[in-house]
Amino acid sequence: MTHPDVPSAYLRDKRTPPPSREELRARIPGWGADLDPADRPSHPKLQYPADTGAHWDFPERQPGGEGREHSVEHAFVTPVFGTAQPLSGLSGAIRRFAYTRFSEGRLAHWMLLIVGDRVDAWGSHLRSFVSLRPDMPATGLRTEFTRGGLRSRRGRSDVRHQLLDPVIVAGPWVAVAAATWTGVRRLVRALRG
């Protein structure tokens, strides 16, 4: 062999051929069962199924679609849709504006939906404080003690950014609590004259 130190990338063929079929079949259960690319379920990409189970050309329309938000890239509210958590309140107004004003191709559409999500979350948190089940900054934390929080993370490189999690998750709560405390103190002082 000429140039034995030159890697495959610089030559016509791979220097190390793959193992033989017999060797692979002996080692790997089912090796080569889908060897023919034309006989795989997703080939070709566009493939007309014999029967999808649909017995309609266009589905009957689900009631209640009038006024439901939809992408402006759709001609109408689709015949079937989810009815969970309909739009409501300030977050609902923000989300509806995102849907009616901007197409999916505009970053503003998605950023407004994220803003709507945060408004929804904080409104929900505030309401929870006057309920019997106030929200916590994070849930499931007891598993840090019952499922080996320290042990599980030992030696993992992602611990570096996981250290940010308490700041990211609890930071806004601490900031809101501090602002509330400061505001209340100032109000009390002002009332006392």
Add this chain to the structure above:
Amino acid sequence: MRAMVYRGPYKVRVEDKDVPAIEHPNDAIVRVTLAAICGSDLHLYHGLMPDTRIGHTFGHEFIGVVEQVGSSVQNLQVGDRVMVPFNVFCGSCWFCARGLYSNCHNVNPNATAVGGIYGYSHTTGGYDGGQSQYVRVPFADVGPAKIPDWMHDEDAVVLTDAAATGYFGAQLGEIAEGDTVVVLGAGPVGLVAAQSAWLMGAGRVIVVDHLQERLEKARTMAHAETLDYDEYDDVVVEMKKQTDYLGADVVIEAVGAEADGNFLQQVTGTKLKVQGGSPVALNWAIDGVRKGGTISVVGAYGPIPNAVKFGDALNKGLTLRMNQTPVKRQWPRMFEHVRNGHLTPREVVTHRFPLEHIAEAYHVFSSKLDGCIKPLILPDAA
């Protein structure tokens, strides 16, 4: 009924909700007997997916028993044990008629760029999901399949998304006999993708991750070589060395929007959320595949842009193939593979939580505690 409920980023709990009702003549109501948390549920849990509303019930991997059917349902009866693909799809639109069930145009009014998905925010249609005791299943004549008598429930639930997505991911790679296939991510999808790559004739399968229990699973379940990226200053260079400086013929990206491996991308993408997640794995795929090679992307990304090295993909002449999985299209062949032991989906399952402990399940899975690879949810367990 009892159901998992989203209360904001990093906050979930179980609440009482109304049992869903038939809202369309082809609906069914399914009593959930087993559900799972998917890695992509963590994108919702971390607040990365736009239009995730407070009160939403997650869960797009579930099986159950038909409790009620609408007036036009012909193929299912009350009492049938069914597995439900994560896709909500009509079976009749332009896309479904061509087998692209995950791209159905008749089920998601909120977006045209993605089809309908159970319990996956309003961006995918606003359907409550299956991490609950009951769930509404639209197009009952099209989506669900009766669970074969011989099939284990845990195989069935993993087949509703993770396993089907791994198998689909290997197909997207257009693997030719003898190819070197690198799988990024040894989660449930990556593990099944690695198993599937062998079925399609791979000559070598290398799985990249950094969690030891997952790398071990890749070796034992998928018979793959493994690379722990924590051991290398730059894992892409190691991928090149391992392939005699060619790069892999095929890279399957089975990580998605919360990839580790680059501190800056992680912090900007998943903590500060100034981009739509962390595309580290996608960039590793672009760097690590050989020129003229193929990248299969089945890791989940949201609609917000990412910092992806598209120029390198162009200059290397890559083929990038991707989609959400049209699950039901995979099932007949996958059922054969599961029955004869070529694919072993339930091997990925490591944890089982009662629904009432859903907050603990999410935290354990999100933080990768206790060797968690795949948590299942038992709706009726005490």
